Amino acid sequence: MTSNGKRSKHIWSKVEDAKLVEALLYLVETGWRSDNGTFRPGYLQHLERILHEKVPGCTLNQNTIECKVRSLKKQYNIVSEMLSQSGFDWNEEFKCVQVEREIFDLWVLSHPNAKRMWNKPFPHYDDFSTVFGKDRVVGKSSEDPYVMATNAFREFEDEIRLGSQDCQTPEVRQTESPLNQDEIDEEPAEQSTGRASVPAKSSRGSKRKRPSF
Template sequence: MASSSRLPKHNWTKEEEEGLIESLMELVNAGGLRSDNETFRLGYLNQLARMMAFKIPGSNVHASTIDSRIKLLKRMFHSIADMRGPTCSGFRWNDEQKCIVAEKEVFDNWVKSHPAAKGLLNKSFPHYDELSYVFGKDRATGGRVESSADVRSNDSAGYESFAADFAPNTDFQPMYRSRIEHVA
């Protein structure tokens, strides 16, 4: 049973979706609303709602509606990116139609282990390039993935050493006191 506090389902127009994609790209360009892991910080949905209201007067798109649409777009984008990735064979990208192309059997087998990809075969996804700019770095994929053996973050080559001019205070107070009671 639906809660009465929920907004009615929003049917996105092409203009609204294009405005959302454009606004997302502007947020990425502006900086300041992304965390170190390339995901958006709190408050970005309200900012997007304001941007959408400015771009498309009369559009009644709320932050929760935007959140729902972004989750859908992100899920579709990552599914397509996985199918286009170097470790996946049998899929092609039709740049003219902006869709994934594959034999039906290959696609159906893929969907068994990747249910988020359901319905994406031959389905146009015109904003793939823009969304790769927005979502492309929020998770490691393909050739950029490193195992713990590949990571060289502890390699000191190329770094100059420095002398610490202070002695660290290592005199810590105990966090708890042992209370052993002796029973006579």
């Protein structure tokens, strides 16, 4: 606990990560996961007990474990969604999503939660396919990712120009604005879009080979 009374964030070790994955797989195998993909009440207590047994000196509590499980599930969904697009591949050597940087940057415009997943290893993805969801299907997207990314970028530019619920510029009020009247009446200069060019589609990297269960 820190000096201001807040609990310090627990930094998970690789051993704790690995044992948590093993424990989650064990719960799935022993019927703790429901048909809708969620775990039955009481699963956190079992995870806590297993981790305390498997990890020497483990002090993890159920709240910390629950936060970690939610974070892992969120990352799994992000990775799974990217890999469902035909232009995204899995790098088996580095255990991360493989995609050209330009396409990733454009993808992030419409999927901001994925911005930290660039070249980020996610070593237990195969196990999480069992824990959190169905195996992914690569290459089933009906729209080319280059087209999707370009359209998303154009939509983002349109939102800036026209104003949307998230990007709308608030109405200037005389009593609240620090600008003088000349600045308010001045017609805004045309903004450069700085649109990134989409490179020619390159050959895809080697796909991940799904291990047999």
